Amino acid sequence: MGFVLDSLILELFLIVVSLIALLYYYLSRNEDYWKSRGVPFIQPTTFFGNLKDVVLMRTSEPEQLGRLYFQLAGHSFGGIFQSVTPVLLLRDPELIKTVLVKDFDHFHDRGIPLNEKRNPLGAHLITLEGSRWKTLRSKLTPAFTSGKLKNMFQFVVECARDMTVHLEEKVPDDGGQLEIKEIFAKYTTNVIGSCGFGLRLNSFEDPHSKFRRMGRQFFEPTYWKFLRRWIVMYVPVVQKLKISAFSHEMTSFFMGIVKEMIGYRESNCVTRSDFLQLLIELKNRGRVDEDLPFSNENVITPDGTVQDTNKRDHGLKLTDSLLTAQCFMFFMAGFETSSTTMSFCVYELAINPQVQDRLLREVDETLLKAKGEPTYQDISTMDYLDSVIKETLRKYPVVHTLMRVCTRPYTLPGTNLRLEAGTKMVVPLFGLHYDPRYHPDPYRFDPERFSGEGSRPVIPAYTYLPFGDGPRNCI
The missing domain is CATH 1.10.630.10 (Cytochrome P450)
Structure with a gap:
């Protein structure tokens, strides 16, 4: 009887160990995905990928993706992991343009399960x-x-x-x-x-x-x-x-x-x-x-x-x-x-009174001209209001990550990297919108960066994307 019981316990133990081993294999099988392809990548944690702090609610997903963006500084793109899924993070504006617009026929889906x-x-x-x-x-x-x-x-x-x-x-x-x-x-x-x-x-x-x-x-x-x-x-x-x-x-x-x-x-x-x-x-x-x-x-x-x-x-x-x-x-x-x-927006206006005062003057002038009944056309002519909203969306993009999936095999221009159909890609706006190469002093709320006035540099294309771009931008 004791021999049978010991044998049963051993079998159960082996089954449990086997299941754990299979689970570990499933969760870790892709961890060398980017390394085997010669892509710069950030080492993942099993199951969590590079989003452990997000899953544990220590930080938000947009903030974490922004950190990963800067960890890949010096590269046009890099590999990250969202749980067990390998994902290509895009950093270079020209490459972002290629995916969103130029070669859109290879990247027309977002890859959201439905x-x-x-x-x-x-x-x-x-x-x-x-x-x-x-x-x-x-x-x-x-x-x-x-x-x-x-x-x-x-x-x-x-x-x-x-x-x-x-x-x-x-x-x-x-x-x-x-x-x-x-x-x-x-x-x-x-x-x-x-x-x-x-x-x-x-x-x-x-x-x-x-x-x-x-x-x-x-x-x-x-x-x-x-x-x-x-x-x-x-x-x-x-x-x-x-x-x-x-x-x-x-x-x-x-x-x-x-x-x-x-x-x-x-x-x-x-x-x-x-x-x-x-x-x-x-x-x-x-x-x-x-x-x-x-x-x-x-x-x-x-x-x-x-x-x-x-x-x-x-x-x-x-x-x-x-x-x-x-x-x-x-x-x-x-x-x-x-x-x-x-x-x-109102938070930034509260802590930036000079911006609030200038915007209030524009609002008062518009209401005066419209005799207190502004029309759609009146609102559309408020240039400083437009700049304030644009700067709000730069610092706090509500669509914080642009997602695309490769729908058929594709070689990234200027590289030997061949993307498989089903490869997911992300453009983290909390990285791109805070990159000082494109947005000097990025943590300062400065609506005038969108005014184009004086000697201010023009914001480079595909570095400000609160509504995405290309055929699959926000409607």
Whole structure:
């Protein structure tokens, strides 16, 4: 009996050791990936790659990628590891231009995992790939022209007035303190609700509205939420599991409200100059206003097949689910990014009173000329405001990392490095935007670096990329 028990324990021990050995092999098998290719790289830690401090919440991902950017100083590119995934970090502006623009047909995807059946809200322009992305992009681009945005300006003004009333009521007579990011979050929630969904939310009167709660739920940082998304992104084997990036409540909410709004407008012949109306037009007519001019650009599939997106829609059926995903993208990309940028902007204005005074003078002059009712055109002529926002986005880029994936074998120009299909690349903006070679005194808030006045050097191309660049830039 004792012999059998000892044998069983030994077998269990060997099984456990074997499983640990297999796990270690899987987690460490790529650690020589860049070394074997002669690429300068930063030595990873097993499982964590070069993002250990990020996973342990000691620092943020953009800050860590910025540090890795500077650790590779002297090189045009270098190898890093996001968990077990080898990633090429790009540093040279000319190389960045090559990937984003010149040879875009090799790098047209972002490489973000997508399971449409499990995550229907994820099937939007940010994640779609290949011909499906290109077809949808060409159809949605006319919805974001200056003319279309001008038609929505009245809704933005209405939301701004609500915020003004709220601030007048809440600001204490003695100055006091306000949590400005929360105020801006309510404001952008109102704007997105109005311009995107045709809803009059007024989050200032109802701070616990479903829209506001969904925004908090998606963007509120929690460790387990971050860890789940991080593993899904960077551990390939986990991507095959049925892990949803969105809660069931959030999926049901957006799918339900968009379907309800589309049904109401179509059955009651209601129209409104907002994003949802443009999507309804796209669904029913196949286009928004006039289609884009014929394009010679092709998309190359992973198997090397050339697809011409001008001939057909490549199986892109504009279902209510797909349209809902675009509405969700509008919400996701416009809510947190705008409120965060506004928060950082007023922070910099508070600690740089000379910038605040100059901007205030421009605001007062514009309001005086417009008799207190500035138009879209009036705002577009405010050059110093434009410079202040640009400098805010340089120091605090909300899209902190540009991601691309090589879709077919490619040799980097001027090197012998042959990239395999599926190789991931990143451009860390917290490195590029803080590189003193391109942005002197990078930690100083200096809007005039964008004014082009006097002897100030022109910012080199592809060193300031808050919205990306090339065909896959922010729409």
